[in-house]
Amino acid sequence: MAEKITNTEEKKGTWLTFRPDIKVLDCTIRDGGLVNNFNFEDDFVKAVYNTCVEIGVDYMEMGKIVDKKVMDPEKYGPWNFCEEEDIRRIVGENNTDLKIAVMADIGRSFKENILPKEDSVVDMIRVAAYIHQIPAALELLEDAHAKGYETTFNLMAISKVSDSHLDEALGIIMESNADVVYLVDSFGTYYSESIRKLTKKYLSAAEGKNKKIGIHTHNNQQLAYANTIESLILGTSYLDATISGLGRGAGNCPLELLMGFLKNPKYHIVPLLKFIEKYIVPLREQMHWGYEIPYMLTGQLNEHPRAAMKFIDDKETDFINFYYSLLDSQE
Numbered sequence: 462m463a464e465k466i467t468n469t470e471e472k473k474g475t476w477l478t479f480r481p482d483i484k485v486l487d488c489t490i491r492d493g494g495l496v497n498n499f500n501f502e503d504d505f506v507k508a509v510y511n512t513c514v515e516i517g518v519d520y521m522e523m524g525k526i527v528d529k530k531v532m533d534p535e536k537y538g539p540w541n542f543c544e545e546e547d548i549r550r551i552v553g554e555n556n557t558d559l560k561i562a563v564m565a566d567i568g569r570s571f572k573e574n575i576l577p578k579e580d581s582v583v584d585m586i587r588v589a590a591y592i593h594q595i596p597a598a599l600e601l602l603e604d605a606h607a608k609g610y611e612t613t614f615n616l617m618a619i620s621k622v623s624d625s626h627l628d629e630a631l632g633i634i635m636e637s638n639a640d641v642v643y644l645v646d647s648f649g650t651y652y653s654e655s656i657r658k659l660t661k662k663y664l665s666a667a668e669g670k671n672k673k674i675g676i677h678t679h680n681n682q683q684l685a686y687a688n689t690i691e692s693l694i695l696g697t698s699y700l701d702a703t704i705s706g707l708g709r710g711a712g713n714c715p716l717e718l719l720m721g722f723l724k725n726p727k728y729h730i731v732p733l734l735k736f737i738e739k740y741i742v743p744l745r746e747q748m749h750w751g752y753e754i755p756y757m758l759t760g761q762l763n764e765h766p767r768a769a770m771k772f773i774d775d776k777e778t779d780f781i782n783f784y785y786s787l788l789d790s791q792e
Contacts, residue, residue: 473696479724482698486520487513490540491564492708494524496750500538507551514557515732522562523548527569545581560584567594578609585611592622592630599637606638613641620650620763631666641673641699649681649711649760656688660695675699678714680706681760683752685714705741710766711756754780762787
């Protein structure tokens with residue numbers, strides 16, 4: 462039976478509520494970079510940055526800090542590596558209210574890739590890891606914290622993790638120096654009932670630990686936006702979104718939808734609409750992302766979208782055979 466919320470006190474607000482704890486993080490370049498191997502031109506990245514400043518977004522994620530010895534810079538653009546000089550080429554000293562974030566992937570990012578905070582214009586290091594990578598992830602996170610950064614822990618693919626293992630993982634993560642712990646719907650597989658349950662689980666685990674909870678969603682089942690606002694109403698503070706949902710596969714929660722929902726006068730949607738008109742409309746002629754039947758199927762079956770991405774890249778259209786191939790892979 463679906464879970465029902467009967468006690469309105471469980472909610473931290475309504476759609477009309479202004480909450481100063483809410484922070485919006487734009488990850489257009491980082492998640493969008495998964496579509497084009499991070500090969501965005503500087504003028505596009507600069508336009509995203511300027512737009513984030515104008516609309517009042519709290520954080521902009523510039524990309525990843527992957528070590529160049531691990532991934533080939535001939536194949537991947539500069540936003541897969543986010544070296545200091547590349548970031549400063551876009552933001553200068555960033556004398557704005559917008560904070561700059563980058564993501565570190567376990568096995569691809571190392572301590573030596575993270576400068577001391579006093580030497581960097583970056584404000585936040587976001588550490589992404591699967592459950593078996595938690596020890597290595599915490600080591601990297603603690604190094605970033607010691608160097609002076611805000612930190613987040615983004616635990617991925619939790620839809621493949623049992624409740625007991627997730628409880629244990631959260632218990633360990635909440636003892637770390639992570640400032641924000643993210644609920645991540647990696648495969649876009651969750652419905653609102655699961656988002657409610659998981660939000661409560663994360664908030665409960667964070668209670669008394671001086672941590673905020675964030676949410677990062679994918680749009681495989683057209684629920685990225687709905688699940689984001691479901692979670693924030695229950696108390697989640699940090700909200701990830703991308704412009705026009707630009708991101709891997711089915712994409713993410715669209716930033717413009719979130720801007721329209723939040724009742725904070727510091728957020729402004731008009732410059733965002735201008736950016737979409739000038740940059741996103743022509744970009745759709747060059748890059749493909751967003752809801753598609755193959756992404757829907759991987760979301761419904763709780764599978765990584767890589768098979769759907771290949772199906773679409775190969776211009777396949779036999780949805781029935783694709784569906785059965787996914788079922789076969791689960792046996």
